[in-house]
Amino acid sequence: MSPTLYHHPVSVPSRAALLTVRNLGLDVEVKVINIYTGEQNTPEYLKINPLHQVPVYADVDIVVTESRAIICYLASVANKFYPTDLKKRALVDSRLFFDATNSFPAIRDFARPVLRAGVKKIPQERRDVILAWLNSIELFLGQSKWIAGDDLSIADFTFLAHVASAKAFGVSFDKFPKLNDWYNRCKELPGFDENEEGSQLLADKLAGLLEEPLWN
Ligand SMILES: N[C@@H](CCC(=O)N[C@@H](CS)C(=O)NCC(=O)O)C(=O)O
Numbered sequence: 399m400s401p402t403l404y405h406h407p408v409s410v411p412s413r414a415a416l417l418t419v420r421n422l423g424l425d426v427e428v429k430v431i432n433i434y435t436g437e438q439n440t441p442e443y444l445k446i447n448p449l450h451q452v453p454v455y456a457d458v459d460i461v462v463t464e465s466r467a468i469i470c471y472l473a474s475v476a477n478k479f480y481p482t483d484l485k486k487r488a489l490v491d492s493r494l495f496f497d498a499t500n501s502f503p504a505i506r507d508f509a510r511p512v513l514r515a516g517v518k519k520i521p522q523e524r525r526d527v528i529l530a531w532l533n534s535i536e537l538f539l540g541q542s543k544w545i546a547g548d549d550l551s552i553a554d555f556t557f558l559a560h561v562a563s564a565k566a567f568g569v570s571f572d573k574f575p576k577l578n579d580w581y582n583r584c585k586e587l588p589g590f591d592e593n594e595e596g597s598q599l600l601a602d603k604l605a606g607l608l609e610e611p612l613w614n
Pocket residue numbers: 408409410411412433438449450451452453463464465466
């Protein structure tokens with residue numbers, strides 16, 4: 399078995415893992431699991447991840463679920479983008495935990511009711527959560543050039559996967575100049591365009607299901 403990333407482009411955590419693969423320049427087979435048609439529920443895939451989710455990273459002797467665990471594992475093996483200095487690493491970890499508990503819920507709770515429960519209008523509070531989350535990132539970027547310090551790190555990859563989704567939804571970054579500047583700098587990163595395409599797929603899917611503009 400060659401190293402494999404089980405992936406779907408609309409999935410934000412999956413795109414975060416893929417951005418990490420691209421930035422580390424790893425030779426990994428990317429297998430798309432179609433989560434729209436239920437491919438994640440086949441007996442073969444449930445053996446890989448009983449929680450029927452993407453992403454999963456698998457190699458001959460290891461299976462890793464949870465995007466941030468995949469990202470930390472790959473960066474640790476490569477010894478890149480995840481500092482070994484414990485104080486620097488603590489900042490990266492702090493941002494990763496923020497990402498897990500703020501970025502993902504903000505996007506998930508915006509999108510999932512539309513995708514899975516037939517919701518046709520997004521409550522204003524879901525939009526407000528996205529704006530408050532982006533404002534937190536603006537504050538982080540007031541403290542450092544990159545998301546977790548003065549060097550590019552894995553925190554930038556997982557934040558980028560989430561922020562690109564907000565951008566594709568149509569959120570203006572005018573009120574977040576530091577975020578906007580960071581986002582523009584990220585355009586140089588390997589995998590940036592691929593991440594944009596996945597973000598746009600998710601935005602188009604949502605827009606097609608809603609009875610109102612995705613974002614005003
Ligand atoms: N906490 C997980 C979240 C993974 C997740 O929610 N994946 C979703 C797509 S965004 C999925 O595969 N859903 C399919 C399903 O639940 O059946 C991570 O960061 O990897």
